[in-house]
Amino acid sequence: MFKKILIANRGEIACRVIKTARKMGIATVAVYSDADRNALHVEMADEAVHIGPAQANQSYIVIDKVMEAIRQTGAEAVHPGYGFLSENPKFAEALEAEGVAFIGPPKGAIEAMGDKITSKKLADEAGVSTVPGVMGLIDDAEEAVRISSGIGYPVMIKASAGGGGKGMRIAWNDEEAREGFQSSKNEAASSFGDDRIFIEKFVTQPRHIEIQVLADQHGNCIYLGERECSIQRRNQKVIEEAPSPFLDAETRKAMGEQAVALAQAVGYTSAGTVEFIVDGEKNFYFLEMNTRLQVEHPVTELITGIDLVEQMIRVAAGEKLALAQDDVKLEGWAIESRLYAEDPYRKFLPSIGRLTRYRPPEEIASPERVVRNDTGVFEGGEISMYYDPMIAKLCTWAPTRADAIEGMRQALDGFEVEGIGHNLPFLSAVMEHPKFVAGDMTTAFIAEEWPEGFAGETLAADALRRVVAAAAAMHRVAEIRRTRISGRMDNHERKVGADWIVTVQGERHVVTIDADREGATVRFEDGTEHRVVGDWTPGRPLARMTVDGAPLTLKIGKITGGFRIRTRGADLRLHIRSPRQAELAARMPEKEPPDTSRMLLCPMPGLLMKVDVEEGMEVQEGQALCTVEAMKMENILRAERTAVVAKINAGPGDSLAVDDVIMEFE
Structure with missing residues (x-):
């Protein structure tokens, strides 16, 4: 077994890996950027190495800097977490050349399945039903429009190396396809260092259900049940659960066996996830394979009792799986709620700042109830604009789904977060929603149930x-x-x-x-x-x-x-x-709010990337005015009515705070 591993990541997943390594008696090395100098994962690790500026493309995804940290510390293996370098075959190749174990699949499997275009072609060749789309790379926005209109709207524009909702857009017409292509390309380059884009048909009313697989280097591969991931916003998962309230045993077995067959076909080892779109008749279609640990892996751990990070480490060390398929038992129900640093009352825009109060509910592990909180922050810490807005994953387990939901309601009510905007009230609202309680959901759940955005719940x-x-x-x-x-x-x-x-x-x-x-x-x-x-x-x-x-x-x-x-x-x-x-x-007059109708206010802290209009220009309702980037996501700000631009107060490259006046109108 390894004596020392390096975690090539940050935040809650780095902390998560450190916890299991500590349990196994393995020393850990953290890497950190300027922005993460005082981060929790740095404090938890046995050693820590600085690898560069705050921007991920100058630190966390620079292979040479991570390799130098490995050499400095003598780490024998690397866990990549998710995102960043986790599905980068060049990183796996660099580790192999250095004689360092990669706690993940082999380079060939990453290349085959980590790239969404290649994986869909291989799945199609293997006879797996796939969603209609164009697998070839798209050169420019106009080609994206031609392809999209040919497939038929709506379409999904996706980064080939994407994940976590980054580099993904749904387009319903030519203009959205044009804008979505460019935004997806920019986000993909910024987040993954790979701006390749492809397009596929967007299947309406789908469920997003994924199968967890686990394989060793000796030809053994098993599946650990499924996760229901249909509660999404902007293609980013918000709430996950295991098992799915929709699947029956027969469909679960069919999906699991197909996922295992696909993994074995590409020589996959370690933990991985095969994602499917499932329609209302329980027909399922291969979507993609994530050749890494998933964000939502805790719900699988809670219903199986299997520590996936430990299994990944053991597989990387050459051990055989200690489990056969018949040994996998699904017990009870688990739910995960992702706590994001984003303000639901401001259209879920990112929020940054200091956590003046951060008090998660007490963690509990008993035969009747589990409360688990995977986090990478602490009270008094800073939430940065440079990284993903997820700051914690709150999980509950109980013998039944109804009890797991009630446990989550109570845990969310007791989770104290102050100093930043956050989505705790929205998560609570989902837990109360009759459709969610009934298990009646699709990936369009949030858009359909809160079409005008979230303004808080009105209690019965x-x-x-x-x-x-x-x-x-x-x-x-x-x-x-x-x-x-x-x-x-x-x-x-x-x-x-x-x-x-x-x-x-x-x-x-x-x-x-x-x-x-x-x-x-x-x-x-x-x-x-x-x-x-x-x-x-x-x-x-x-x-x-x-x-x-x-x-x-x-x-x-x-x-x-x-x-x-x-x-x-x-x-x-x-x-x-x-x-x-x-x-x-009752006799007191009400105070009138200030009139900001003639101003474009920045809705979030971020970087102004582009201004699409000029002073004196007339703009129409819905027209793009500018683009602000925050937490690796591009946000296009649009005109709410017809107006004339009177003054522009900021330019590309400017850092903006919430409610900064970007431009004024006549």
Whole structure:
């Protein structure tokens, strides 16, 4: 077995590999860029080597710099994680020439299956059903338009070396094909150092289901069940689960055997994933093979009990698989939610900055329940604009899917993140959605269910009443603290008052609080009562309460006259006033928001790549105005109405902050 391995990656996956290596007694080496000097993976590793500037194409994907780090430290093997150099055959070749083991498949398998164009050709030759498309490389945008219109819209424009949603665009017409080709090409060059593009038919209403395979160097290959990855946004997975709520045992076996046959046909070893598009009739079509560890591998680990990183290391060391196909048992249900540094209230645009608060839920591992959080950040750390926006993967396991979903709801409610925009409320909203709960989903789920974007959830009447009851009880506690009264003497308690009016979501709730030493009974105007118990104290940002015996976790922020409360995807402002205060508040005028309709504001921190208009030019609704790059993704900003450009305040190469004025209109 290896004594020392180097992890050629960063963030949560580097931390993940270090954990398994430590468990196996293997020393680890981290590499880091300028931006990651104080990163968690650097702190966790036994050694760390600086390899260059913040930009990935000057550090993490420069083979020579990684090879020099290997020589400096004497690492015997390299785990590439995912992204960066994980599917680069030149890197595998360089390692082989150096006599260093690659913890991944052989170079030939990477070339055969890691390249999407080649893999689709091989699959087609092997008789595997593939999605219609043009496998040849596309030279320019006009050729992309001709091919797209020939296949028939919609089409998927994809980077040959792509992954993780990078270098991918869906085009519904000629103009989108033209723009999508160029953006995909640019993103592919920036993220992978390979700008080759191909086009295929975009199958509407598909499910994205993938099979995990594991193969050794002695001809043994098995599959470890499937993962349902249909909850996606912009082709980037958001929530995954294992097993799929859609597949039956017969289809699972057929997909698994086909995935194994394909892997063996190309001499594959290590962990890999064969991805399929599955239609409503359970027909499945080969999409691509990822010749690396997948981001969502934890859900497979949770239902099989198999540490995939450990297996990859053992295979690379020449060991035989200790498992046969009959030994693989799928137990219970696992769900993974990806925590992204992106603001769902601003169309999911990237967010950067300092994590002023980062408190994941407690990790649990018991026969009844598992909570696992794979992360690469820490409280006080910086979220950089240079890398992928994913900062953690929250996973839950339970014996049933319903219990795994409920476990995820509670874990998300208790996950505290402040200082940056993040998608925790959106993840909670998905967990509450009836279609998701029913397992009724396609890759279009997010686009169909939130067509206008995410603006927060509106709680159902019964759920809202539980929150109102808890907030009223907490307000009473805060008022007692404020007036410096202990709350135990009846003659003093009356000074705080029992009658309150709570306004939230445009509703007015009149409540009366009857408190005792164990909790409080909150009575509503219609006579219904809720029993609230909890040990929340003023100033604590998280309240773990029970209402009528059921748990309720609330993120608490103080606002004038009440609380900002976040729970189950809702972001609520509750004002809690005495009857007299409520009467006076009703007479206060509302503050009008500033008029920014004549400005183009930068919606995210990023780099201005291109300006498509000039001062004095008339622009039409939907016309591209400029392109901003953030976290390896290009974002085209468009005109919201017909206008004339009066002034342009920034140019290509400028770094922009949120709400910087890029241009003004007449």
